[in-house]
Every structure is written in structure tokens, then in C-alpha cells.
Amino acid sequence: MLLLLVLHAVAALAAPLLVRIGGNRVLYGLALVPAAASGWALANTGQLRTETYPWVPHLDVSLALRLGPPAWLLLLVVGGVGAVVLAYSARYFAEGDPDLGRFAGTFLGFAGVMTGLVLSDDLIVLYVFWELTTVFSYLLIGHSPERAAARRAAMQALVVTTAGGLAMLVGFVMLGEHAGTYRWSEIAAGPLPDGGYLATAAVLILAGALSKSAIFPFSFWLPAAMAAPTPASAYLHAASMVKAGVFLIGLLGPAFDGVVAWRSVTLAAGVATMLLGGWAAMRQNDLKLVLAYGTVSQLGLLTVAFGAGSRAAALAGAALLLAHALFKAALFLVVGVIDRTTGTRDLRELSGLGRRMPAVAVTAGLAVASMAGVPPLAGFVGKEAAFAAFEQGGDLDRAVLLALVAGSGLTVAYGLRLLWGAFATKPGVPAAVPERAGPGLVAPAALLAVAGLVAGLLATPLDTVLAPWADTFGGPAYHLAHWHGPGLPVLLSVVVLAIGLSVWFGPARRGAWPEQRLPAAETAYRRVMSAVDRAAVEVTGATQRGSLPFSLGTILVVLVVIGAVTLGLGAPWPAGIRLWDSPLQLVAGSVVAVSALLAARARRRMTAMILVGVSGYGIAVIFVLHGAPDLALTQFLVETATIVMFLLVLRRLPAFFSARPLVASRVMRNVLAVGTGLAAAGMAYAAVSGRQAVPISVDFPGLAVSYGGGTNIVNVALVDIRAWDTMGEISVLVVAATGVASLIFRRDGALRGRLAEQGVPAAGPGAGWLRAGDIPEARRQSIILQVVARLLFHTIVLFSIYLLFSGHNEPGGGFAGGLVAGLALTTRYLAGGKPELNAAAPVDAGLVLGAGLLTAVGTGLAAMVAGGQVLQSALVDVHLPVLGHLHFATSVAFDIGVYLIVVGLVLEILRSLGAELDRQHEAAASDAVPQESPELPPHAPADAPPGAATASPEATPGLAKEPV
Amino acid sequence: MTPNLVYVVVIGVLFAAGVSMLLERSLTRVLMGMILLGNGVNLLILLGSRAGAPPIVGGAPQAEMADPLPQIMILTAIVITLGMTAFLLALAYRSWAMSGHDEVQDDMEDRRIMLLAERDEGSGTDDTEEQS
Structure with a gap:
């Protein structure tokens, strides 16, 4: 039976291609597939066949197929009529109809899921096939999507039958839980204990069955579905799919024998439908x-x-x-x-x-x-x-x-x-x-x-x-x-x-x-759909104001209200409170708080940026006082890198923030800000007081040494205990770096140019020691600074490598090391511009990022290949002839990956926010006099700061914008 | 545990200052607000842990060591912030290069839906009209 389903699936997928190659005649061959289903049913006449394949064992759902008498009858119809109608379609459609392949594929797909539906023994599997028939019916009714009537009819059939189907799913679950099994063959074996529960399930299942079979009051979708091509109507909307509903009623009938609702609903709805349908057919x-x-x-x-x-x-x-x-x-x-x-x-x-x-x-x-x-x-x-x-x-x-x-x-x-x-x-x-x-x-x-x-x-x-x-x-x-x-x-x-x-x-x-x-039901459908649409517009209009401050404000108001209410109702208020661990915390805290407040009030971008930086350095001091040297080191380095990044970008942006909004909204914002601050402080206060459990990190010191092979717990945890976390983090860094590059290099040509320019060979004796010395740009830069940066560069890089390897036992590690190396590159760039940067790092930043990610992933996979878990680390002891005994953990390789990614990120930032921004402004400035550049927005030359305009009137071709 | 008052106050101030910048329209300002807010959250995580000697085995007895777990989480957060800062700065620059300012504009589609709601109209996607 599974073979039949697979056969249908393969035929459905191959049909479009086959029809394109072989034309309409192929349909005769494809008709053999549903015919095979019918023939198989005939061959098994009078027999009971079952097949069971595990599918979702956790939910106790299996692909249980069963050929009993009702399934046998339906399979004959589905396969037989399907084959005949498909053969008919070969002549019904014009020779060479471009949509015939799609029709044949969808038709066979439908035949397959319909076969699955009639053979399903498991109610959940049956439901899956049930909804699949709805989807294929939707596709077949909407076979001519350019016709509005077809689209509307397809949507109507989909909405009506899916709504019924969802009710049915609930009914199935209720029935399955009530009976203790989801096999209908077992459920139908005997009447179940009655009760309101069973009656509810019966009515819900009937909602699905009756809507599928177009029984009153759901009848209206079927006449509209006649927008489908006539073969599809003959097959789906006469012979097979609409029979699914009554088939289900026939399957589950014995189980609902004693349920009054089952019988009364089917009889009343059936009689009404028969008379109304006949009456309408006359007209x-x-x-x-x-x-x-x-x-x-x-x-x-x-x-x-x-x-x-x-x-x-x-x-x-x-x-x-x-x-x-x-x-x-x-x-x-x-x-x-x-x-x-x-x-x-x-x-x-x-x-x-x-x-x-x-x-x-x-x-x-x-x-x-x-x-x-x-x-x-x-x-x-x-x-x-x-x-x-x-x-x-x-x-x-x-x-x-x-x-x-x-x-x-x-x-x-x-x-x-x-x-x-x-x-x-x-x-x-x-x-x-x-x-x-x-x-x-x-x-x-x-x-x-x-x-x-x-x-x-x-x-x-x-x-x-x-x-x-x-x-x-x-x-x-x-x-x-x-x-x-x-x-x-x-x-x-x-x-x-x-x-x-x-x-x-x-x-x-x-x-x-x-x-x-038949007017009434369709009018009701339209009213419901219009009402849903209107309600959606109202709700969306009321909640999605399209304004970022409004949306953020809404979220924050919820935070403040819930926080305040919870705290007011009875947070575990602490018995006591400490002022500080050491008085120095008060000093650092004051610096952080005051500079943050001043930053919020600042109107110049540069002022605000410097104040935010000061606040960040203050946080680093707090980390030192708390006993977190790794955090402090990273915070210092990150804060420095952030300031450099801001400087690179802010030199291009206007000095002041744009005009501030109305006083009223400013007051609102300040009220909300103070409220959030109070709520956050209150929650912090209460949460810490409520902490009673022993921290899970009590075992970390022992584990770090015995498993991780290092004494710096924080670093060992990053590359070992929480290595997956770090893996996710460095992936984010790679994505961020790529995003930065793609935002700044906004044309394909620029991206290509970026790769070409990095082909500059490393500085050799003949090329001159200071790379920036032979270009006009260098006139604006200090030679002394360049020399100092040159001299310091290798020392700093060496120090960063020391940090990387010592990080396992001392403060340091891949992040800190990478940041230090990145700052070394930054120094070179600030001193000598792009040429110096390219001389210092004659590689593509993407290459560094990729190498880092590869190293990190490779370490993880190597552990798996070696028989351990992904990212598990091992301790290796090697005796080398000269160096002597060498003891290290394999997770160091992972840390090297982290190091490379951080270096790559900084390099990408310098290339994008630094060098490329320089280039764009040089180009804009040199273009401003002779002509407007079509590549750059028209305002760019006008808005460029005066420095950029006077920077290099005689810019060399290499620095002007590249050919596109 | 008894909370450290300095931390609690600094967290409140950082949240307040961060939120007031976050609610602006200028993207660079929003970004600075995020950084302040992020520092506040890092401090919040740190507040729940014991202060002490650096968590390096051999340096101090375990009983006097600071809790390493919050430090690990904060370290991850700090570096992620760096990546996010770079991205948002690039975004702010591009916004300025394309439109002459770095303000976050209102979403036009949302405005259109609001207009529909004010006029008590549907979106026209219910597709129930008789004539096509």
C-alpha cells in the first residue's frame, strides 16, 4: 500500500517534465498509476490487508494503512475513475497546452493523497491526507489563476473545508483520547461509553465531514468550485473528494451508534441538502x-x-x-x-x-x-x-x-x-x-x-x-x-x-x-469574510502604528506595568541591603551613572558618543572590582573598538542630532524612561533577594581543571562547557561583518574592487617601508605616528597571541587576543590610512572570517570523528625533543578560530567603515566639480563636510571611483 | 543574598538613560541607547552573583572566588554587542548616504492600514466581491 502512495508521488513529480517532453499522449501512460491502485484493490477483493510503519513514535502516530471493505470500495472508485478521467484529459486539453503538465502533476498528487486518505487507519494520518486533498483541490479549482472567479472559488473551498477540517481535528483528538486509541478500526469495533464528551466529538467531526461533502449549510462552495477544469470537477467534486466526508461518516458510524447528535445531525442535514440541492438544480x-x-x-x-x-x-x-x-x-x-x-x-x-x-x-x-x-x-x-x-x-x-x-x-x-x-x-x-x-x-x-x-x-x-x-x-x-x-x-x-x-x-x-x-449560506460566508477582514484592519491599525518609538514604547509600558504590579503585590523584599562591596564601586558607579545621564541629554553626536564610552569604561572598572578580570579586559577592548568605529562613521554624519520632537512627546519619553529605570532597579533588587538555590557553577572550578585542562574558569567554560554558545556567538559575528560590508560596499563593482585592491603585495624593501608615503593622502597624516604604529605593531600582535594561548590559565583568551590584534590593525589604519592597513593585513577580511569559522567548526567535528561529542575537548601531552614537555587542551584550536573571527570582524569594519567611506567621499569630492555622479545620491557632494571637499583635488585614478 | 545598592542604582540609571535614547528616531542615538541598556543588563546579570577573587583556580580558595557563570554569559554579550554596534553603524551611515539623515521613518504599509481603519474600510483582500 505504501508502494502505491510512493508511485503516485513519483508520478506526480515527474508528470510536468514528462508532459513537456511527450505531449498530451503521456497522460495515457500516467493514467496507469491510479489504475494500478484500482487493480490492486480488485486483486485483494474480500481480503483484509494492513501495513504499519512507525512515523512519530513520541506521539504514538504511525503510518497505519488498512484495506477493509469501505476502503476497498473507495479505492476502486478513486483509482478507476481517476484513471478514466486522466485518459479523458489527454483529449480534453488542447495539444501543447502549457498548463497541462501542472494539471497532470496536481491531478496525480490528488489521486495519491486520496488513496492515502481511504487507506489510513490512524485518525491523525487520515487528517493529514484529508487536508492534503483540500490543498490539491485548491490548486485544481484555481487552475486558471488569471480568472478572478477561479481564485475566489478556490479560496472559498479552501476556507470552508479547512475550517471544518480544523474542527474535525479537535474532534479526532477528543475521540482518540476518549477511546484510548487513534485507530478507527479499533474505535469502530464497538460502541463507546456515551456522554456529553462523545457527543461533542461527534459534532466536531461532523463539521469536518459535512463541510468536505458540501452538505447544507456548507453546500455553496461546491457549485462555485465548478470554475475548475471539467475533468477536475468530474474527479474531485463528483467522484472522489466530496465522498471523503460521507466515507468518514460510514467509517465512524458504529462508534457513534448511541450518540443522538450524530444521527439527528446527519439525517436533518442530509435531507435538507437533498431537497435544496435538487430544487436548485432545477433552476x-x-x-x-x-x-x-x-x-x-x-x-x-x-x-x-x-x-x-x-x-x-x-x-x-x-x-x-x-x-x-x-x-x-x-x-x-x-x-x-x-x-x-x-x-x-x-x-x-x-x-x-x-x-x-x-x-x-x-x-x-x-x-x-x-x-x-x-x-x-x-x-x-x-x-x-x-x-x-x-x-x-x-x-x-x-x-x-x-x-x-x-x-x-x-x-x-x-x-x-x-x-x-x-x-x-x-x-x-x-x-x-x-x-x-x-x-x-x-x-x-x-x-x-x-x-x-x-x-x-x-x-x-x-x-x-x-x-x-x-x-x-x-x-x-x-x-x-x-x-x-x-x-x-x-x-x-x-x-x-x-x-x-x-x-x-x-x-x-x-x-x-x-x-x-442557493443564496443564504454564501451571503453568510461573504459577511464573515468581510468582517474578518475589517477586524484585521482595525486590530492591525490599532497596534501597528508603523512608528518604532511607539512600538518600543508599548513594549516598555507593558514591562513597567507588569513589573510594578508584581513588585507591589509582594516581591520577596530583602531583609537587609549592602551599600557596596568596596567604596571604590561607588566612585566607578557614579562615573557610569553621571556620564550615561549626560549622554542622554547631549545634542552633539560626538559628545554623546564620548560620554557613552566613558560610561562603558566605568563598567569595566566595576568588573575589575567585582573580581572579573576577563570581563574587564574584554570590556576595555570592546569599548575602545566601539569608539573607533563611531569615530569612523560620525566624521561623515552631521555634528548634531536631528531636530528634537515636540515637548509633549519628550516629556512622555522621559516619564517612560524613569519608569523603566525604576522597574528595572526594583526587579533587580527583588530578584537578587529571592535567590536561594546554590549556583550551578560551584562545580566549575573542579571541572575546568579536570576536563578542560585550564585554570581560568571563564575562558575554559567559553571554549568547553558552553562551547555551543560561543559557536553561535562567533557565527553572529561573521554575519554582522558580512552585513557591514554589504551595507557599505553598495555596488557590485565596489565589492569586486575591494577584492582586487587587496592584491597589493606585502611591503618589501623596494616598495618603501611606509606604504602611505608615496600617495598624496599621506600629506595629511603624521609621519611620526606612522613610524610609531609600525614599530609597535608587531609587539602588539605578539602580545595578542600571548593572550590567546595564555587565556586558558590566565586572563585572556581568543576574544581578548583577537581584539588586541584588531586594535593593532586599527592603529596602523588611523596612522596611515588604507595603504598601511593593506600592508599590515594583506588578506581579505572574508578569508580571515571563513578560516576562523572553519577552524572552530573543524575542532568540533574533529572531536566527533575521534569518538567524542561535538566540541568536546581532550588533553594532550607531547614530548618534543627541544621544547620538552608540552601540555595543552584541544579546545585551544577552537579559541584560535574565535581569535581569527574577531580579527576578521575588526578588519572588515576598518575596510568598510574606514577605507571604503574614505574612498566614497574622495570620489564624491572629486566628482563634485566637473559633474554629478550618477552612482552616488545627488545630495552627497553638497552634504560632505568641508574637510572632505578640500582633501585631495588631485586624487589619483586609483583612489577615484572604480569603473563599473 | 543581599543586593549591592550601588549596582541597583546604576542599573536603574543605565536603563532610564538607555530607554530615553532608544525612543528617539535618530539611529545613532538609538544605538547609543542600546549600548547603555546593554551595559545595564550586564550589570543586572552580575548583580546576582557573588563578588570576590578572580575565578582562576589556584589564585584563591574557592569560597572566596567570584561566581564565574554570570561572567561567562556577560562576556558573550559584550562581544555580541560589538558586532551589533558595527552593523547598526553601517546601517546608520547607509541611511544617511541614501536619504540625507539617519532617522528611522514610519512604515508606509502600516500607515496605509491605519488610514483604512480610520475610514472603516476593508483591505480588499477578502476577495468576496461578486464582479471581477
């Missing part, structure tokens, strides 16, 4: 819509039969389901033929087709006869059984029987209307001149119609196969047969035909009933 002028409303009506009949819960009714449902699939699909294909050959489906415009297309007319006649219940066709067998099932019951059954007779009478009437409308010669209407319909179009329809006759004759074998399933329902014995002999059911069949004929030759023929659709 359509589009042949396809006549069939669509007829389908709705017949689905109502099926719901009544499967919902009744008696043996005879269940058999009647099964026979009717088979009969309906055959005759309705045949009729849809006939309408497709008429549409293709005459170009219209409007029965007011068609005349005289019966004489010109006798084979088509006979096919349609045979199908309508089955629909009307003429013996010995399949429709008659089913209808007989249905009448027999309701013949002997109480008042309720008799009332249902009456409704069934009336509904069947309408069925006969609209069947006649269809035949008359399609084939009759109408006075005053010019005779239609159809194109020739080849056997490829007519034969599939005829095949299905004849199958209806054969199925009627095979009623007794069918009864034998279905008997084990029918026995799970209670009720008197009944057997399907193509002729039961005289009795009430036969009499009723005659009455039905009489009603149909009299209605047709009575008021309907005279045109007394104008065209009309």
Missing part, C-alpha cells in the same frame, strides 16, 4: 451547474444513508456511493465534451445536439437512467436499498423515507432537464454545430456509464464483499441485489419516476422557475 441554465447542484443533492442522500446507522442503510450508502461516482463522473465528462465541441454549456443556446452526437446522447441517457434509479442499473440497486432501510422504522424513518422519495423525484426531474437541455431540439434556437468529438473524448464517458450498468448486475458479489463491514452496524439483514421482486421499494421507485416526470412536464418545462442559486 440552473449552465449544464455544469445542474450537475453540481445535483451532486450536492446526491451527497445529501449519501449522508442520510451513512448516518442512519443501520445495516441496510449502510449498504445502500455504499451502493449509492459507487453508483453516483460512476454516473456523475460520466455526466461531467459528457458536459465537458459538449463544452469542448460547441463552446458553450448554456442549455438555452444548445439545440439539436442529440441527432449530431448520438453516442454522447446515449451515454448521457444511460447515466441519467442510473441516477433516476431505473433497474437494473447501479443507481437502482442503491435506491432500493435506501427505501428498504427506512421502510420498517418508526415515524422518524417514515418521514425520512417521504423526503427521500420527494428528493429522488427531483433527481429524476433535473436529470430530464439535463438531457433535454443538452440534446433536445428546441424551437427558436439555432441548431448547434459541434466540432467532431473523437473517440478519445467519448469513450471514457461511455466506459463509466456502462460500468454503472455492470455494477448494478454485480450487486450480489458486491454485497458479499461489503457484508463484513455492514455487519458492524445493527439492524435487520438485507442484501444488495439488482432485483428484489415486488414490494414497497419497487413501488416507491415507480412513484419517484412518476413524480419526476410530472414535475418536469409540469411547471418546470414551461420555464416557470427562473434561474436561482
Whole structure:
């Protein structure tokens, strides 16, 4: 069975390509796939097959497939009708239709999930396939996405059936938990203990089943779905998908035997649907819509039969389901033929087709006869059984029987209307001149119609196969047969035909009933959808103001309110409080607080930046006093790097912040700021007081030495205990560096130029010691500074490497080392500009970042290859001849990766925010005089600071903007 | 544990100053607000741990050592802040180069939805109109 599903999936994926290569004929080959499903079912007639594959063991969901009698019947229909309709599509679509490949793929995909649906034994798996059929139905209804009607109909079908499906899922879970199993075969084995719980589940499941089968009040989506290509309508919306709902009712019927809601809802909704659908079918002028409303009506009949819960009714449902699939699909294909050959489906415009297309007319006649219940066709067998099932019951059954007779009478009437409308010669209407319909179009329809006759004759074998399933329902014995002999059911069949004929030759023929659709439910759908849309606009408009300060303010207000309320209601207020650990903390804290407050008030960018920096250095001092030398070291270095970055960018930006907003909003902001500060301080105060548990880090000192092989706990933890965390962090750094570069080098040409320029060879004796010395830019820079930077550079880099390797046992490590090396590069850049930077680091920053990431990941993987966990470190002891004993942890390699990434980040920042910004402004300044540069925004030359404009009037070509 | 009052006050001040800058429209100012706020959060994490000698085995008895775990988390945070600062600075510069200022503008789509809400109209995406 799994093989069948795989076969469908493969065929669906290959179909578009195959159709493009082989044209329409390929569809005949593809039709073999659903035919195989049908053939497999035939080969296993009367047998019970199960297959189970584990899927989600944690949720106890397995891919449980089961072929029992109901699945057997459905599989025959799904596979058989699918194959015939697909073969029909080969001729229905024009040769070389560009959308045919997509249609064939979607169609086969649908056939596959429908096969899965009927074979599922697990309710959750069934639900998955159920929703997949909805998705494929959506795609097939919307086959012509350029038509608004198709899009709307597809969306409508999707919304209605998915809404029902979600209700059904809840019902499934309730049922599964109630029964203790999600296998429907086990659930249906016996009636479950009753109660409101089970009734609720029943109603929820019915919501899904009825919406899928287009039962009142969900009927409206099905006629709209006729926007689909006719083969899709014939298959999905007549033969297979809409049967899923009634099929489910048939599957779960035994389990809900005692639930009143189950039976009353199915009977009431089914009867109403049958009568309303039949009534509406009488009033359509589009042949396809006549069939669509007829389908709705017949689905109502099926719901009544499967919902009744008696043996005879269940058999009647099964026979009717088979009969309906055959005759309705045949009729849809006939309408497709008429549409293709005459170009219209409007029965007011068609005349005289019966004489010109006798084979088509006979096919349609045979199908309508089955629909009307003429013996010995399949429709008659089913209808007989249905009448027999309701013949002997109480008042309720008799009332249902009456409704069934009336509904069947309408069925006969609209069947006649269809035949008359399609084939009759109408006075005053010019005779239609159809194109020739080849056997490829007519034969599939005829095949299905004849199958209806054969199925009627095979009623007794069918009864034998279905008997084990029918026995799970209670009720008197009944057997399907193509002729039961005289009795009430036969009499009723005659009455039905009489009603149909009299209605047709009575008021309907005279045109007394104008065209009309089922209005109420669709209007309700529109109102609901419009209301949802309006509500979404209101809610979004009220919450998404589109303003960053507003959004942040909202978040902060929530923080302040919740924080204040929680603290007020009873935080664990501490018994005591310390002023400080050492008085120096007060000094450092004051510096931090005062400079932060001044920064918030500053109006010049540079002032604010320096104050923020001072505040950060103050934090570093606090770290020192707290006993965190690694933190202090990193904070000092990061703060320095931050200041350099700010300087690089702020030299290009205006000196002052832009104009401040209104006083009112400033006051609001300050109130919020003070509130947040108080809330944060209060929460900090309360949270620390509430801390009682022993910190998990008490074991860290021992673990750091024994497992990590180092004595600096913080650094060992970074590269070992919390190495995954560090891995994520350095990945973020790589992404940030890449982001910076792509924001600053805004053109492809500039990015290419960036790579080319770094090809400058490292400084050799012939090239001059100071690289910046031979370009005009150097005139603005201090030679002394360049020399000092040169002299210090290697010492600083050496120190950074020392920090890297000593970090395992002393303060330091990859981060600190990388930052120190980065600052060495920064010094070179500040002293000599881009040439000096390129001389110091003649590599691409991306290369350094990539090498770092590779080293870090490689260390982790190496540990895994060696048999440990990812990023696990090992201690290695090596004896070298000269150096002697060497003891190190493999996590040092990870730290080297971190080091390289930090260096790469700084290098990328210097190249982007430093060198490239210089270049852009040099270019803007040199372009400003002769012409406006199209590459740069027009204001750039005007806004450039005076320094940039006078910087280098005689800029060399190498510094001007590169060719693009 | 008894909290350290200096820390509590500094955390409050850093949060207040950070928030007041964060609520501005100038991107460089927002970024400075983030940095101040980040320092406040780092201090908040540190507040929950014991101060003491540097957490280096062999330097001091374990009982006198500062708690290493908050330090590890803060170290990660500090370096991440560096990356974020670089990115936001590049963003601010680009914004200035493209539009002449580094202010965060209102989202036009959101404004459009607000207008629809004021006019009591739908978005027109419910697709239920009869005529196409």
C-alpha cells in the first residue's frame, strides 16, 4: 500500500517534465498509476490487508494503512475513475497546452493523497491526507489563476473545508483520547461509553465531514468550485473528494451508534441538502451547474444513508456511493465534451445536439437512467436499498423515507432537464454545430456509464464483499441485489419516476422557475469574510502604528506595568541591603551613572558618543572590582573598538542630532524612561533577594581543571562547557561583518574592487617601508605616528597571541587576543590610512572570517570523528625533543578560530567603515566639480563636510571611483 | 543574598538613560541607547552573583572566588554587542548616504492600514466581491 502512495508521488513529480517532453499522449501512460491502485484493490477483493510503519513514535502516530471493505470500495472508485478521467484529459486539453503538465502533476498528487486518505487507519494520518486533498483541490479549482472567479472559488473551498477540517481535528483528538486509541478500526469495533464528551466529538467531526461533502449549510462552495477544469470537477467534486466526508461518516458510524447528535445531525442535514440541492438544480441554465447542484443533492442522500446507522442503510450508502461516482463522473465528462465541441454549456443556446452526437446522447441517457434509479442499473440497486432501510422504522424513518422519495423525484426531474437541455431540439434556437468529438473524448464517458450498468448486475458479489463491514452496524439483514421482486421499494421507485416526470412536464418545462442559486449560506460566508477582514484592519491599525518609538514604547509600558504590579503585590523584599562591596564601586558607579545621564541629554553626536564610552569604561572598572578580570579586559577592548568605529562613521554624519520632537512627546519619553529605570532597579533588587538555590557553577572550578585542562574558569567554560554558545556567538559575528560590508560596499563593482585592491603585495624593501608615503593622502597624516604604529605593531600582535594561548590559565583568551590584534590593525589604519592597513593585513577580511569559522567548526567535528561529542575537548601531552614537555587542551584550536573571527570582524569594519567611506567621499569630492555622479545620491557632494571637499583635488585614478 | 545598592542604582540609571535614547528616531542615538541598556543588563546579570577573587583556580580558595557563570554569559554579550554596534553603524551611515539623515521613518504599509481603519474600510483582500 505504501508502494502505491510512493508511485503516485513519483508520478506526480515527474508528470510536468514528462508532459513537456511527450505531449498530451503521456497522460495515457500516467493514467496507469491510479489504475494500478484500482487493480490492486480488485486483486485483494474480500481480503483484509494492513501495513504499519512507525512515523512519530513520541506521539504514538504511525503510518497505519488498512484495506477493509469501505476502503476497498473507495479505492476502486478513486483509482478507476481517476484513471478514466486522466485518459479523458489527454483529449480534453488542447495539444501543447502549457498548463497541462501542472494539471497532470496536481491531478496525480490528488489521486495519491486520496488513496492515502481511504487507506489510513490512524485518525491523525487520515487528517493529514484529508487536508492534503483540500490543498490539491485548491490548486485544481484555481487552475486558471488569471480568472478572478477561479481564485475566489478556490479560496472559498479552501476556507470552508479547512475550517471544518480544523474542527474535525479537535474532534479526532477528543475521540482518540476518549477511546484510548487513534485507530478507527479499533474505535469502530464497538460502541463507546456515551456522554456529553462523545457527543461533542461527534459534532466536531461532523463539521469536518459535512463541510468536505458540501452538505447544507456548507453546500455553496461546491457549485462555485465548478470554475475548475471539467475533468477536475468530474474527479474531485463528483467522484472522489466530496465522498471523503460521507466515507468518514460510514467509517465512524458504529462508534457513534448511541450518540443522538450524530444521527439527528446527519439525517436533518442530509435531507435538507437533498431537497435544496435538487430544487436548485432545477433552476440552473449552465449544464455544469445542474450537475453540481445535483451532486450536492446526491451527497445529501449519501449522508442520510451513512448516518442512519443501520445495516441496510449502510449498504445502500455504499451502493449509492459507487453508483453516483460512476454516473456523475460520466455526466461531467459528457458536459465537458459538449463544452469542448460547441463552446458553450448554456442549455438555452444548445439545440439539436442529440441527432449530431448520438453516442454522447446515449451515454448521457444511460447515466441519467442510473441516477433516476431505473433497474437494473447501479443507481437502482442503491435506491432500493435506501427505501428498504427506512421502510420498517418508526415515524422518524417514515418521514425520512417521504423526503427521500420527494428528493429522488427531483433527481429524476433535473436529470430530464439535463438531457433535454443538452440534446433536445428546441424551437427558436439555432441548431448547434459541434466540432467532431473523437473517440478519445467519448469513450471514457461511455466506459463509466456502462460500468454503472455492470455494477448494478454485480450487486450480489458486491454485497458479499461489503457484508463484513455492514455487519458492524445493527439492524435487520438485507442484501444488495439488482432485483428484489415486488414490494414497497419497487413501488416507491415507480412513484419517484412518476413524480419526476410530472414535475418536469409540469411547471418546470414551461420555464416557470427562473434561474436561482442557493443564496443564504454564501451571503453568510461573504459577511464573515468581510468582517474578518475589517477586524484585521482595525486590530492591525490599532497596534501597528508603523512608528518604532511607539512600538518600543508599548513594549516598555507593558514591562513597567507588569513589573510594578508584581513588585507591589509582594516581591520577596530583602531583609537587609549592602551599600557596596568596596567604596571604590561607588566612585566607578557614579562615573557610569553621571556620564550615561549626560549622554542622554547631549545634542552633539560626538559628545554623546564620548560620554557613552566613558560610561562603558566605568563598567569595566566595576568588573575589575567585582573580581572579573576577563570581563574587564574584554570590556576595555570592546569599548575602545566601539569608539573607533563611531569615530569612523560620525566624521561623515552631521555634528548634531536631528531636530528634537515636540515637548509633549519628550516629556512622555522621559516619564517612560524613569519608569523603566525604576522597574528595572526594583526587579533587580527583588530578584537578587529571592535567590536561594546554590549556583550551578560551584562545580566549575573542579571541572575546568579536570576536563578542560585550564585554570581560568571563564575562558575554559567559553571554549568547553558552553562551547555551543560561543559557536553561535562567533557565527553572529561573521554575519554582522558580512552585513557591514554589504551595507557599505553598495555596488557590485565596489565589492569586486575591494577584492582586487587587496592584491597589493606585502611591503618589501623596494616598495618603501611606509606604504602611505608615496600617495598624496599621506600629506595629511603624521609621519611620526606612522613610524610609531609600525614599530609597535608587531609587539602588539605578539602580545595578542600571548593572550590567546595564555587565556586558558590566565586572563585572556581568543576574544581578548583577537581584539588586541584588531586594535593593532586599527592603529596602523588611523596612522596611515588604507595603504598601511593593506600592508599590515594583506588578506581579505572574508578569508580571515571563513578560516576562523572553519577552524572552530573543524575542532568540533574533529572531536566527533575521534569518538567524542561535538566540541568536546581532550588533553594532550607531547614530548618534543627541544621544547620538552608540552601540555595543552584541544579546545585551544577552537579559541584560535574565535581569535581569527574577531580579527576578521575588526578588519572588515576598518575596510568598510574606514577605507571604503574614505574612498566614497574622495570620489564624491572629486566628482563634485566637473559633474554629478550618477552612482552616488545627488545630495552627497553638497552634504560632505568641508574637510572632505578640500582633501585631495588631485586624487589619483586609483583612489577615484572604480569603473563599473 | 543581599543586593549591592550601588549596582541597583546604576542599573536603574543605565536603563532610564538607555530607554530615553532608544525612543528617539535618530539611529545613532538609538544605538547609543542600546549600548547603555546593554551595559545595564550586564550589570543586572552580575548583580546576582557573588563578588570576590578572580575565578582562576589556584589564585584563591574557592569560597572566596567570584561566581564565574554570570561572567561567562556577560562576556558573550559584550562581544555580541560589538558586532551589533558595527552593523547598526553601517546601517546608520547607509541611511544617511541614501536619504540625507539617519532617522528611522514610519512604515508606509502600516500607515496605509491605519488610514483604512480610520475610514472603516476593508483591505480588499477578502476577495468576496461578486464582479471581477
